[in-house]
Amino acid sequence: MRPPRPRRIERPSRFERPLVLAGVILAIGIDVGWVRATAQDPSTLRESRGKQIYVSGTSPSGKSLVAYIGESSLEMPGKALACANCHGLDGQGKPEGGVNPSNLTWNALTKPYGVTHASGREHPPYTEQGLESAITRGLDPAGNNLQNTMPRYLMSSEDLGDLIAYLHVLGADRGPGISENTIAIGIATPTRGALADMGLAVKAVVTAFFDELNSQGGVYNRRLELKFVETDGTPAVTRVNVERLLKDEPVFAMTGVFIAGAEKEILALVAQQEVPLIGPFTLYPQTGPPLNRQVFYLFSGMDGQARALVDFAAKTPELESPAIVVYPRTQINTSVLGAITDQRKKDGLSAPHAYDYVDGRFDAAETMKQLRRAPRDAVFFLGTGEEALSLMREADKANWFPSVFLFSGSVGREIFGAPAGFNGKVFCAFPSSPVAQSADGIKELRALADKYRLPTQHVAAQMSAYSAAKILVEALKRAGKDLSREKLIQALEGLYEYRTGFTPAVTYGPNRRIGAMGAYVVTIDLKKKEFAPASGWISVN
Numbered sequence: 301m302r303p304p305r306p307r308r309i310e311r312p313s314r315f316e317r318p319l320v321l322a323g324v325i326l327a328i329g330i331d332v333g334w335v336r337a338t339a340q341d342p343s344t345l346r347e348s349r350g351k352q353i354y355v356s357g358t359s360p361s362g363k364s365l366v367a368y369i370g371e372s373s374l375e376m377p378g379k380a381l382a383c384a385n386c387h388g389l390d391g392q393g394k395p396e397g398g399v400n401p402s403n404l405t406w407n408a409l410t411k412p413y414g415v416t417h418a419s420g421r422e423h424p425p426y427t428e429q430g431l432e433s434a435i436t437r438g439l440d441p442a443g444n445n446l447q448n449t450m451p452r453y454l455m456s457s458e459d460l461g462d463l464i465a466y467l468h469v470l471g472a473d474r475g476p477g478i479s480e481n482t483i484a485i486g487i488a489t490p491t492r493g494a495l496a497d498m499g500l501a502v503k504a505v506v507t508a509f510f511d512e513l514n515s516q517g518g519v520y521n522r523r524l525e526l527k528f529v530e531t532d533g534t535p536a537v538t539r540v541n542v543e544r545l546l547k548d549e550p551v552f553a554m555t556g557v558f559i560a561g562a563e564k565e566i567l568a569l570v571a572q573q574e575v576p577l578i579g580p581f582t583l584y585p586q587t588g589p590p591l592n593r594q595v596f597y598l599f600s601g602m603d604g605q606a607r608a609l610v611d612f613a614a615k616t617p618e619l620e621s622p623a624i625v626v627y628p629r630t631q632i633n634t635s636v637l638g639a640i641t642d643q644r645k646k647d648g649l650s651a652p653h654a655y656d657y658v659d660g661r662f663d664a665a666e667t668m669k670q671l672r673r674a675p676r677d678a679v680f681f682l683g684t685g686e687e688a689l690s691l692m693r694e695a696d697k698a699n700w701f702p703s704v705f706l707f708s709g710s711v712g713r714e715i716f717g718a719p720a721g722f723n724g725k726v727f728c729a730f731p732s733s734p735v736a737q738s739a740d741g742i743k744e745l746r747a748l749a750d751k752y753r754l755p756t757q758h759v760a761a762q763m764s765a766y767s768a769a770k771i772l773v774e775a776l777k778r779a780g781k782d783l784s785r786e787k788l789i790q791a792l793e794g795l796y797e798y799r800t801g802f803t804p805a806v807t808y809g810p811n812r813r814i815g816a817m818g819a820y821v822v823t824i825d826l827k828k829k830e831f832a833p834a835s836g837w838i839s840v841n
């Protein structure tokens with residue numbers, strides 16, 4: 301890892317409180333697929349029954365459908381091994397852990413000159429009979445054995461026929477949320493409650509961004525249509541409304557969701573429904589394992605920030621000292637503690653001590669007593685800004701001024717009230733910073749703001765939402781005219797050091813889901829009541 305190279309940089313005009321709670325859902329849309337199930341034409345009925353088998357591994361006729369897997373031919377219910385689990389809802393194949401399920405779209409299966417796979421396996425084009433052998437016996441049309449990861453299925457000939465009828469049309473089934481000339485995008489923002497202003501600002505900037513894009517022809521002549529969802533600013537409402545959006549509206553992808561507090565539910569939902577989600581705002585990105593392939597985060601969460609802080613301290617001799625982590629006892633903080641411990645180890649430092657307390661019941665005087673038993677000169681504090689402040693006030697009384705390391709999500713302006721003895725001793729990680737903004741980016745956003753009269757508040761939230769939308773559109777362009785969710789995900793995975801104009805460079809990969817992985821460290825100038833840069837970008841790859 302490169303040491304952070306403090307650069308001469310202009311003092312940021314302002315650090316906004318980071319928008320860990322801010323977000324937008326963009327969902328893109330048409331209705332192929334299940335809609336077809338209502339058609340009366342016998343061939344479409346077969347396809348829709350086949351789709352059920354493909355997607356859920358259950359038989360519409362109610363007959364038995366079982367799968368055999370591996371050398372030992374272990375028998376499993378078909379629903380545990382639905383084709384879509386591996387080959388994807390769009391049939392393009394979802395590569396995972398070195399396994400490459402084949403592309404099952406009809407064009408790919410029936411290429412006139414046959415197919416040569418990356419593994420070297422070659423075979424002539426598939427026919428219906430060929431498919432029966434592949435599905436029931438694991439043989440391709442050349443008689444090659446397919447790998448064992450491809451299960452063998454036992455199902456009625458009626459079900460097999462339906463499944464193959466569906467494979468005929470699988471490639472034309474673009475998936476929900478997309479038509480010849482539209483891509484529908486849903487956004488979930490609070491328009492009431494404490495976050496209403498931020499929600500409205502985000503809604504306005506994303507709307508303007510897509511209006512502008514549409515006025516220039518959209519993406520491959522597809523217009524981007526926004527679908528808005530109200531979140532009311534509470535996790536419960538967010539969950540219910542996002543669920544309803546996905547159920548009622550055809551949704552292709554989403555961007556920038558206010559998922560704070562509802563992370564677990566929303567992330568599980570988009571994984572289950574295979575809805576790509578770009579730039580949800582949360583301090584707790586879930587990067588697995590197992591990897592949630594659908595979700596692409598913009599910024600590091602607490603873990604990444606913690607690593608950047610540790611790294612910063614390790615490279616700054618006067619800050620290198622025994623450390624203690626003080627934290628409210630929650631599962632998430634346990635993982636942050638783990639990240640701090642791991643990063644200190646990587647940087648050749650001793651494991652930190654840890655002191656935990658019941659969430660919401662911080663007792664500064666009691667904590668001080670504990671910390672004074674074995675004074676540590678570096679305190680990583682995972683509680684709120686107010687709690688950090690009360691601890692510093694207690695420490696001040698005892699004339700003890702350790703370095704204090706804080707996180708973007710907890711720090712607000714109250715921190716300027718810290719006792720003077722902590723001047724230059726309080727450090728905070730931020731996942732982005734004004735220094736990451738480019739002149740072009742600012743110019744672009746300013747022009748949009750003028751034209752669409754965007755709100756002048758919550759500019760940082762607007763920038764994040766704007767960046768997420770920009771990343772989505774860049775990936776849509778790279779995915780090509782013949783769009784599918786899988787292609788979008790692969791295009792996102794191919795982004796390397798993409799410049800949004802407002803964030804550190806964004807890179808994703810097959811196993812990387814945080815675009816700007818690292819943080820800036822700032823210190824707090826208590827005299828001027830300002831944040832001042834203490835490091836350049838610290839990457840924590």
Ligand code: HEC
Pocket residue numbers: 354381382383384385386387399400401402403404417419421423431434435440445446447449450451453463
């Ligand atoms: C557990 C993952 C998994 C499931 C579930 C699965 N497949 Fe596969 N499938 C694979 C893999 C991996 C391959 C590639 C095997 C190889 O290259 O040897 C494959 C290959 C195939 C092939 C051969 C194409 C070619 O490249 O010659 C067909 C056809 C196929 N699958 C159809 C299906 C159908 C239909 C279902 C559902 C009834 C299904 N698969 C379920 C993993 C899976």
